[in-house]
Amino acid sequence: MDNKYAIGVDVGGTTTKFGIVNSKGVIISQSRIPSGEHEFVEDFIQELYNKLMPMVEAVGGKKNIKGIGMGAPNGNIYSGTIEYAPNLKWKGIIPMTDIITQKFSLPSKLTNDANAAAVGEMLYGCAKNMKHFITITLGTGVGSGIVIDGKIVVGHDGFAGELGHTIIRPGGRLHKGTGMKGSLESYASATGVRETAIELITMYPQKETLLRNYSIHELTSQIVYECAMKGDAIANEIFEFTGQILGESLANFVMFSSPEAIVLFGGLTKAGNLLLHPTRKHMEANLLPIFKNKVKIIFSELKESDAAILGASALIW
């Protein structure tokens, strides 16, 4: 049988991961290239081609590949273009599906990276059998994919679901990438946790904290997590605050689309209950009674990149 496989590509700010996926949603081979090192998108696609073609040959060549699905920041499913992605090197409007199809002579589809992850979660992850859920990726930034009635919400122009950029503290912390103040992403991302740490250390110069053992450069959300697990009060306060902001935002999202579940992904979820408990508490506290104690908050069981590769490949089936 021809067309046994689809290729899924997940373009991230620093790394692009890709894999060959069979029709049951198993990634049978996988690799990665850097995203940020090619000034021209054509060179990036050339490197992707060089890495992918041996993998394609290993499954019997292009005749066995149905197409290439890609998830990328600001990827637009309608136009197949990546438009003004702040975290990518290629500026302006990139006609990505055209470039891929020309290079590979294979059908190609593009979507937003967070939407690709949500599709992966719906088809192969913990949202299987759910028709209404929201995925939130808590990584360097905050991404989101919204599913209503079993379909990804893309809106009238293909750009819906930018929940990381919704404002939860009007006039609050500056987001350097967007210039906006008080967006969810400026607090509830790895970058945001680091900034909260710097703020709190500065705000309480007298208070003892393990965080002072690290230079400003060394401080990461991972270090804040490790200090919190050792019982450090300020480190714990940082996760409490991060969970509060996230929980308040989730309450707003729930009152929009009333999902069954919120699925959390990404590096920050390693904090586990340190993040989950305050998030749940503040979400519930900000919900109307009709929504209370109904919405599950769950951590994805898929690796974030696997979900995106699977979701991107699913565009092709």
Added chain:
Amino acid sequence: MDNKYAIGVDVGGTTTKFGIVNSKGVIISQSRIPSGEHEFVEDFIQELYNKLMPMVEAVGGKKNIKGIGMGAPNGNIYSGTIEYAPNLKWKGIIPMTDIITQKFSLPSKLTNDANAAAVGEMLYGCAKNMKHFITITLGTGVGSGIVIDGKIVVGHDGFAGELGHTIIRPGGRLHKGTGMKGSLESYASATGVRETAIELITMYPQKETLLRNYSIHELTSQIVYECAMKGDAIANEIFEFTGQILGESLANFVMFSSPEAIVLFGGLTKAGNLLLHPTRKHMEANLLPIFKNKVKIIFSELKESDAAILGASALIW
């Protein structure tokens, strides 16, 4: 031909409006009863029956009526029940479609009042031909109906679209009905405008303003509007502030579902550009570049109650 008409009922906090609607969406007769004067919902339905039946007879009797559609606060399209509506007298869970069908021996459908208005707008109003839009009712409270891909968003349990209760000023103004702090409804409603007026008069005891010619009891959003039109600085500041809160909230909603348009309804829209200009300014200021200058904000051309009656009747077709 039988079943030429449908009945639409719009249950509001104080008044219930209803009409007989033909298949072209023309309300051919219309009446109203109070909503808040019947301790038992059965008595309310009895009064509705008494008023409706002569109207039904006038169009040839029940054989010409296909059914009764109702929009009501917290009305649930899945269960046909009104659940814990804070602004209605009947507490707990009211099995509304059962009660109606039993009384009238006609098929019956229920939905949220704001969703009914959104359906009316989509079928017969300014959102005709739009597949992605959000309606916001700026009345005593703030209601909302969300349309994605031509369908009302009801979520997994039928309660989606409570945008008036999303938090836009965390820790902000107390909403007496819900106990929540800083919700959109606590600012961008007729009640909210009145409260802002009282706050500003108190905050600036020295400043001259026409608003001081009115007692606290007399102050309404209508009076604030009239003073603003006379050039009163504080009254103008009140609309500027209300528009800011509304605009910031709309930006968040746009980044959720990326609609073509936001349709505004309700008493506050009488303020026209006094409200529209700051709303648009603050919405645009809080949008990511990919959303800027794309989303129309329009005032509904339908009367709010007409939209809800039409939308409720459309449940039946």
